[in-house]
Amino acid sequence: MAEKPVARRGPAVELANLTATHQRHPAVHHVSARFAAGSLAAIVGPNGAGKTTLLRAIAGLHRVDEGRVTLTGQKPRVALLPQQSGMDRAFPILCLDVVLQGMWSRLGAFRGTSAADRDRAQQALEAVGLGGFAKRPVGAMSAGQFQRLLFARLLVQDADLILLDEPFNAVDARTAADLLAVLRRWHGEGRTVLAVLHDLDLVQREFPDCLLLAREAIACGPTAEVLSAANRLRARMMAEAWDEIAPACAA
């Protein structure tokens, strides 16, 4: 994969023989793959293929049982957009405060926010088409608006590696196009962007690189090669044949 000649670079992501389990059953099994610095890459595969588990392992949020994840560069900042279905939107918090949360890891949780921080958060809201939403409680947003809000929070996180779990789920075509433009912008800035996706047409159109997963890595590299008919068939057959309750390293 060619690395992009831009000033700012996200890290390369290297997965070496990575195994991650849930209750001792492998969800990701001996996966080795590499994403170049500044990649815009999709992670695809059937339901239950281990995509979310892998993304969380890369983010350092899921324990790695075997093998390792290596991010190149000096302490790259990492941000994860989780799946919407895993989120509680009943929490009483205003949109601007959700965006400001994205700055906590850099500013420290106990430092008050400055006018400049709030301006930046407001600019991020405007960048995702939510300029008038600063004082709205998150419980009063549609699913698509909420996804835009989470993108605004990612914008202020200013991460080098951005991990997105099904970022266009439950959003309409207009919102998906707007959020895709944000991804393209991150890619143009040289950040590394990895997104779990199910829409293979979108992946083939917009994502130069791809990892096809079926618990194990079927293929990783240029999208057109990875998503060949033969690889897709292999992924489907592996997913169907997988023993859900196999112990780690039995397969």
Ligand SMILES: Nc1ncnc2c1ncn2[C@@H]1O[C@H](COP(=O)(O)OP(=O)(O)OP(=O)(O)O)[C@@H](O)[C@H]1O
């Ligand atoms: N919290 C959990 N406890 C036990 N098993 C889990 C848990 N989360 C996921 N799994 C199992 O791990 C495997 C991989 O799940 P994962 O969510 O990573 O797959 P996925 O590829 O993201 O699936 P989908 O496309 O359906 O979102 C599945 O067999 C799933 O049942």
